[in-house]
Amino acid sequence: MKARIRRGCAAFAMTLTVALVASCGLEAGRSVPLEVDPGSIQPIPELQGVRITVGSKDFTEQEILGLIIAFALDAAGAEVRDLTDIVGSNSLRDAQVRGQVDIAYDYTGTGWINYLGNEAPVPGSQPQFEAVRDADRAAHGMLWAAMAPVNNTYAIATSARTAEETGVRTLSQYAKLANTDPAAAATCVGTEFSVRQDGFPGVIRKYGIDAAKVQKQVVDDAIVYQSTADARQCRFGSVAATDGRIPALDLRLLEDDLGFFPQYNIALVMRADFAEAHPRVLDVLTPISQLLTNESVTELNRKVDVEGREPADVARDWLAAAGFITIP
Incomplete structure (x- = not known):
């Protein structure tokens, strides 16, 4: 590019x-x-x-x-x-x-x-x-x-491969994985998403994730997409729902089953x-x-x-x- x-x-x-x-x-x-x-x-x-x-x-x-x-x-x-x-x-x-x-x-x-x-x-x-x-x-x-x-709501995404391996399709399932096997739920979050109340801090509260256990890496937004697709640096990542890299990298958006994210x-x-x-x-x-x-x-x-x-x-x-x- x-x-x-x-x-x-x-x-x-x-x-x-x-x-x-x-x-x-x-x-x-x-x-x-x-x-x-x-x-x-x-x-x-x-x-x-x-x-x-x-x-x-x-x-x-x-x-x-x-x-x-x-x-x-x-x-x-x-x-x-x-x-x-x-x-x-x-x-x-x-x-x-x-x-x-x-x-x-x-x-x-x-x-x-x-x-x-x-x-x-x-x-x-x-x-x-x-x-x-x-x-x-x-x-x-x-x-x-x-x-x-x-x-263009916020979302948490994962690769098709990680979704298949973990069975995680919803944010509730992601939260359970983050609490029981933090390494398996290693997450890259964008800089602004990491501090916004409608971002990761709010996700942690809404879905009952143990903030002391969660493995979070704060990175530039542009890095999140490829890192999540590669599943090496992180297996989940914060994304914007209308980003063109989501279909290009075959990422899957986790269902916000508790309705946390605003419109x-x-x-x-x-x-x-x-x-x-x-x-x-x-x-x-x-x-x-x-x-x-x-x-x-x-x-x-x-x-x-x-x-x-x-x-x-x-x-x-x-x-x-x-x-x-x-x-x-």
Whole structure:
């Protein structure tokens, strides 16, 4: 796989603090990385020359989603600044609350648990969306809109071979194995998943895993997938359900039989005052959200993480194939 070019001020730091975002400022963003022409998205007079900064987190799916927003708004005539690839959920969130990022796709479960501090998810995609939408607007003036069908929930995965050897198909069975034979349940967890309450600490509590016994290795998210498939460094691993490496490596997702993980549907997030000032932004982006399914997003991710293509190319080609834009 070829190395991917990382963009923006976040690319030059291992971590991104709010101070770094502030010091880089909006000028740290760039214009969209590739040219686009209108398709079904036509220039909108109300957006002509409007400066809009688009953000995303620093993993494949988020980069693609952020660039989809950027290309679409560029085709509509906005003056788009690309501030995708921000390191970590909290850094993107802080940048949005402070007005340094105008719009991004985020996850309803992340909003409910991480940003709003709730411990228990709301069952069901639509009820979870409505709960985070109402609470975040009331508490922070943030607007959630245009929820997509895609639900990129966290999961624990294993290889087909390990599933066959251990008989583990559910998280309850994984918990039993972790408590009785910790080495057989050695687990790689991504950095953020290792500390999030909707991540591994919560899994341990919900499923009654003995934290003193569990064999856990905290590694970069990109390492989890191949390590789990190889079953040498670890036999189980934390994954995102729409990652394209899951089908490519023949990984199996364990059933969350106690219903621990929240719904993680993506939705557009922006400050309410920005949305009120520029209502046509939702006119442009809502039809795009409607096409973002688990299947379509998994395939977009696969093109980057398995085929080694650039996120910008993948995002632009998808928009063009759907007729939203044309490629000059």
